[in-house]
Amino acid sequence: SxxxxxxxxxxxxxxxxxxxxxxxxxxxxxxxxxxxxxxxxxxxxxxxxxxxPKSKNGAQSIVINLTPIQPIITETEVILQPIYFEYNQSNITAQGAEELDKLVKVMNQYPTMVIDAKSHTDSRGSDSYNLKLSERRAKATVQYIVSKGISKERITGSGMGETQPKTPCTACTEEEHAQNRRSEFLIIKK
Known part of the structure; x- marks a missing residue:
């Protein structure tokens, strides 16, 4: 769907x-x-x-299979597709849930893995507002992972606000803002 x-x-x-x-x-x-x-x-x-192909007898059905993009596991982090939040919101979207489900699967494959979920914002809005927003998003992320059966001792979350931009810029383009609005899943213990 x-x-x-x-x-x-x-x-x-x-x-x-x-x-x-x-x-x-x-x-x-x-x-x-x-x-x-x-x-x-x-x-x-x-x-x-x-x-x-051309139809010989009227109605015809075809299937297009879409393969999920798998997370990348490095020595230091689990890389997922971007997890988007609605503007000024911290609730997990359906698309975000699909990506976080991939993290749950990885954590189930590596039962001793401990993750620190870091949530970042773009530079629009005040520093203090962005820090609070990113903290709410990190907390929502942790709550979602725990709700899927992962022990709360295995995942922490922290909001970084706009303090660590992926793409430092002053007059940022929409694309640069999007790159800076991100979640990272750092491996504390594998």
């Missing part, structure tokens, strides 16, 4: 874009004598593409 699926004709012209429903389905009208290409994207997944 929630995948963006686009229909592209043989000439490369876009013929429409839809978001998949709760069952992961979309429906497009395609002429029977037309070869159709479909591209699917979703945050946290590798893109998928499939070509549908």
């Amino acid at each position: 929630g995948a963006s699926v686009s229909f592209v004709d043989q000439k490369g012209k876009s013929k429409g874009n839809q978001e998949s429903n709760d069952m992961g389905e979309v429906k497009f009208g395609v002429a029977c004598d037309e070869i159709a290409n479909f591209n699917a994207t979703r945050v946290g997944y590798q893109n998928g593409t499939v070509t549908m």
Whole structure:
């Protein structure tokens, strides 16, 4: 569900874009004598593409499998896809939950692993406000991980506010702000 699926004709012209429903389905009208290409994207997944041949008997179903992007485990951190929060909010979104579920899986694979979740903000807003916001986000992250069965002794969280930008800038672009708004999962013990 929630995948963006686009229909592209043989000439490369876009013929429409839809978001998949709760069952992961979309429906497009395609002429029977037309070869159709479909591209699917979703945050946290590798893109998928499939070509549908000409239809001989009317309605036809195709499947595009999207493979989840796996976390990267280095010596010092577990790297997930970006965990986004709504503007000025600290509650975990559905997309954020999917990424945090990957961290839970990693922590279950490494039962002695201890993580420090660090939450960062961009530089918009006051220093004190950003510090409090990042602390709320780090606390929400820890609570989510603990709610999934990970012992509270194995994960801590700290809000860093805007004190450690990934991309230092003064007149930041939206892309630079997005890079600075991040969560990091540092390995304290493997």
